[in-house]
Amino acid sequence: MLSMTLKPGATSGAAKMRGLSGVMIAACLVVSCPAAAQTPTEAASIIEALIAADDSDAALIAAHTLYAQVWDMTQGLGFSQALLVAEPAAGYGIYNPRSTATFKPGEPIILSVEPYGYGYGTPAEGLFTIGFIVDLQVRTIAGEVLGDSPNLTELDLTSRYPNREFQANITYTLGGLEPGRYVLQTTLRDKNSVKNGVFETEIEIID
Numbered sequence: 001m002l003s004m005t006l007k008p009g010a011t012s013g014a015a016k017m018r019g020l021s022g023v024m025i026a027a028c029l030v031v032s033c034p035a036a037a038q039t040p041t042e043a044a045s046i047i048e049a050l051i052a053a054d055d056s057d058a059a060l061i062a063a064h065t066l067y068a069q070v071w072d073m074t075q076g077l078g079f080s081q082a083l084l085v086a087e088p089a090a091g092y093g094i095y096n097p098r099s100t101a102t103f104k105p106g107e108p109i110i111l112s113v114e115p116y117g118y119g120y121g122t123p124a125e126g127l128f129t130i131g132f133i134v135d136l137q138v139r140t141i142a143g144e145v146l147g148d149s150p151n152l153t154e155l156d157l158t159s160r161y162p163n164r165e166f167q168a169n170i171t172y173t174l175g176g177l178e179p180g181r182y183v184l185q186t187t188l189r190d191k192n193s194v195k196n197g198v199f200e201t202e203i204e205i206i207d
Contacts, residue, residue: 040070071164074117077188077197081114084201085169088112092167102204105179109172109203111186119193120162130166131156131191138174139183141202146182155188177205 038046043066050059081095089095089112103109121129132155138147155168172184184201 040066040073043069067164071117074195077115077117077190077195079113079115079197079199081112082186082199082201083112084203085110085112088169088171089167092165094167101202102206104207105177105205106173106175109174109184109201111170111172111201113168113170113186113188113199115166115188115197116164117195117197118166118190119195121192123158126160127158128160128162129156129158129192130163132168132188133191134170135187135189136172137185137187138177139185141181141183146177154191156191174205179205179207181205 043062047059047062047066050056050062081093083095084098084101086096086098088110092114095112098110115132118130118132121131123129133151134153134155136147136149136152137145138149139145153170155170157163157166170186181202181204184203186199186201188197190196
């Protein structure tokens with residue numbers, strides 16, 4: 001943990017430089033060698049010291065590194081959003097929630113999904129891929145399984161940056177369901193890690 005102590009009174013330029021050097025060394029440890037030693041608590045203390053030293057650039061870089069460390073520590077996929085939308089979302093956070101969960105038979109059911117905690121593929125130098133396999137299970141409210149559709153579709157993105165924001169539109173068209181309430185269980189299986197994520201959506205089919 002970084003510690004800086006200054007005696008009261010005037011401080012020489014050399015002393016200030018030594019103090020700032022200590023902060024920058026700590027930042028380099030977080031940014032360049034995240035796996036070297038720091039726990040998340042230690043990394044957070046270093047970020048606090050950088051902020052106290054008015055080095056916002058280094059603090060932000062260190063915070064991004066800490067975020068990536070915590071991201072990799074997640075045990076499964078999570079979802080910042082997974083909800084019914086009125087039309088396909090235009091991007092991450094750019095969506096209009098659907099006002100109801102009622103649908104006519106055969107009407108498209110559109111979900112906007114924003115997972116987090118996923119891994120990355122590296123197909124070529126300077127490229128990163130994000131990808132998921134989507135499974136769907138349809139159940140009655142009472143829990144009876146009416147349909148199981150593994151490998152229903154795939155979601156993929158290739159980027160030159162390891163994006164922490166990923167948004168996908170999933171559209172289900174369900175035929176043959178009688179009027180009533182149902183639960184759609186969607187599973188995303190990460191192509192680049194062993195992580196899975198599951199969310200459920202309750203809908204109602206009406207005449």
